[in-house]
Amino acid sequence: xxxxxxxxxxxxxxxxxxxxxxxxxxxxxxxxxxxxxxxxxxxxxxxxxxxxxxxxxxxxxxxxxxxxxxxxxxxxxxxxxxxxxxxxxxxxxx
Numbered sequence: 001x002x003x004x005x006x007x008x009x010x011x012x013x014x015x016x017x018x019x020x021x022x023x024x025x026x027x028x029x030x031x032x033x034x035x036x037x038x039x040x041x042x043x044x045x046x047x048x049x050x051x052x053x054x055x056x057x058x059x060x061x062x063x064x065x066x067x068x069x070x071x072x073x074x075x076x077x078x079x080x081x082x083x084x085x086x087x088x089x090x091x092x093x094x
Contacts, residue, residue, distance in 0.1 A: 011036045
């Protein structure tokens with residue numbers, strides 16, 4: 001696995017010129033493609049780093065969801081107990 005994209009700009013320019021493209025246009029195409037590959041193509045290392053970051057983010061979100069569900073369950077149970085107590089008080093003392 002390499003962290004760079006291998007692109008032979010001179011061979012690319014030569015192939016364009018052999019196909020009938022002018023020297024100036026072939027060089028412009030080669031330069032543009034070389035710049036695009038260097039600036040915007042993800043490498044294997046980029047993909048691995050992104051996957052690692054996303055895995056960590058997903059783990060944190062799962063933990064937050066578990067805590068939220070636990071807290072909501074406790075609050076619902078407390079509300080049920082309070083409601084039962086209020087209804088029992090009304091029934092016996094009301």
